[in-house]
Amino acid sequence: MALPTRRKRKTVFRRRKVCRFCVDSSLRVDYKDVNTLRHFITERGKIIPRRISGNCARHQRQITTEIKRARHLALIPYTATLPQD
Numbered sequence: 001m002a003l004p005t006r007r008k009r010k011t012v013f014r015r016r017k018v019c020r021f022c023v024d025s026s027l028r029v030d031y032k033d034v035n036t037l038r039h040f041i042t043e044r045g046k047i048i049p050r051r052i053s054g055n056c057a058r059h060q061r062q063i064t065t066e067i068k069r070a071r072h073l074a075l076i077p078y079t080a081t082l083p084q085d
């Protein structure tokens with residue numbers, strides 16, 4: 001019979017993430033605002049998930065839409081550009 005292994009779990013202190021768009025109502029999600037949107041994409045152009053970005057569902061959804069819109073207008077890359085040889 002296996003002994004119940006009880007590991008001491010270290011309490012990891014994570015900064016409580018709060019949706020920055022909810023905090024600052026003057027911040028707007030806008031496809032033209034590439035500098036803001038860039039916070040929510042990786043260097044490879046992927047959208048950062050909500051659990052990492054800390055946005056609320058409503059704003060994450062807006063960001064996703066705006067990023068896709070910006071991509072369509074080529075303001076943000078779909079993928080990272082490969083180095084050309």
Ligand SMILES: [Zn+2]
Pocket residue numbers: 019020021022023055056057058059060
């Ligand atoms: Zn929010």
